[in-house]
Amino acid sequence: MTTPEDTGSAPKKPSAIITIAVVLALSAVAAGGGWFVGGMLAPQVEAAVQPAEAEAHGGEAEGEAHAVPKVVALDAITTNLAYPSENWIRLEVSLVFAEMADEAMAQTIHQDIIAYLRTVSLQQIEGARGFQHLKEDLTERAALRSQGKVASLMFRTFVIE
Template identity: 35%
Template sequence: MAAPKLKLPAGRKRSRGSLPALRAAVPTVLLTLLAAGAGALWGTRVIGTVETTVMKRMEEASPHLSVNPAMAGGLVLKRLAPIVTNLAAPANAWVRIEAALVLEQKAALSAEPLIGAITEDILAFLRSVTARQMEGAAGLRNLREDLTERIAVRSKGLVRDIVIETLVVQ
């Protein structure tokens, strides 16, 4: 037995299923792809612009200028290894200091043993300091003066100054 065919009322045609839905979706898909392509193109252009701007600003902030030895007066900057130690008080306080020494150029050639002794001296001094003594601008100034004095004594005048690059008390 054959299945009976359904008769549609007069004036109505049989729909073709998803063809009208597909026709409506094609422009949406094309516009989405166009927008994604334009966004990707714009994003790569912006990334390139941002990278060049950042690199230019970094070069302006720290230009690689050649230093005239006559202007520097024969001084050299030697970085110390980061020093991490606990403080005298409070019991759970720690300090990390990164510093550099300003040395005479002739003393910098054989400064490794001297730098090791200075690092040990700074470490011993920091263990005797409290966190309260390093508070504020006055505390930082006093710390720098104390370190400069100890280093001058230890190096017998070969080290001119200390530059505290970072100081973190935790």
């Protein structure tokens, strides 16, 4: 009985041609799968884009006025925190109104934000989670104060000293 060790020959390695053929076959399967999935998703994307384009172009052609969200940049807010009182906060925010912007309402919200920030402690707004809670609180207060006219609140700057 002879074994490969006895004959001195090493086991055969797969040839380069077989390796290339396997890689090409797998590439063809991957390309075909991508084409198939893309074909399934493309009609859904087109269906979602067409109404938006028709609304945008149709409104311009007919001359109809659409309610476009308006962004109002509030004046910079600088105030001290509740605790520790030697820490100051400076932020600039913008309000996104769902309908036409109301400057008087924006100024009321500006004053409300200042009053709220004076009740906040540094520990409450520390870290990413604290910042997220602050943003949610300010957005909720703005929406309540405006009776739902403010859709969101955007931070432009946020500094604590």
